[in-house]
Amino acid sequence: MIVLSILAIVGSSFGVWVFRVIEKERFYSDVKNLEKTVSMCKKIAQIRQSDVFFVLLKSPEGIKYELKNFSLPMEKNLISKSSMKINEEEIKSLKIEFSPTGSIHPCPNLFFLSKSKKYSKEFNFKSQ
Numbered sequence: 001m002i003v004l005s006i007l008a009i010v011g012s013s014f015g016v017w018v019f020r021v022i023e024k025e026r027f028y029s030d031v032k033n034l035e036k037t038v039s040m041c042k043k044i045a046q047i048r049q050s051d052v053f054f055v056l057l058k059s060p061e062g063i064k065y066e067l068k069n070f071s072l073p074m075e076k077n078l079i080s081k082s083s084m085k086i087n088e089e090e091i092k093s094l095k096i097e098f099s100p101t102g103s104i105h106p107c108p109n110l111f112f113l114s115k116s117k118k119y120s121k122e123f124n125f126k127s128q
Contacts, residue, residue: 020118027114030079031121034112037065037078038125045098054096056084056110063112081115096125 038054044067045052053068062080083090086108097105110123 023114023116024119026080027082027112027119028121030082031112031123034065034078034123041067041096041098042102042104045100046102049100051100052098054098056094056096058083058092079112083113085111085113 041052041054051069055066055068056078057064057066059077061077062082063084064077084094085091086094094108094110096107099105104125107125110125111120112123113120
């Protein structure tokens with residue numbers, strides 16, 4: 001009986017550890033996908049020679065993005081179950097304009113926080 005209880009404790013501890021590792025890896029890979037998406041927006045603006053609007057929106061599922069100024073608007077979930085902050089204030093939406101000259105307006109430093117608030121990542125639009 002004691003062996004079974006010890007085995008249950010070890011098993012549950014292992015389960016919690018695996019859950020944390022999965023949450024961490026998913027969060028950082030989602031932010032990495034955001035970096036790739038921002039890079040794509042810059043290239044699209046330069047190729048099309050027109051402004052591209054990138055909108056980040058907070059939803060119950062997490063953070064999603066929309067690309068505007070296209071004949072076919074694009075929308076996709078980006079970072080699951082997380083929040084975004086600018087200057088320690090949580091925000092619900094943010095609209096970024098990518099111009100064909102390479103300028104970005106506004107160009108804030110965003111902080112993304114995981115659902116558990118254990119993992120965070122700073123994101124700067126200019127460095128992408």
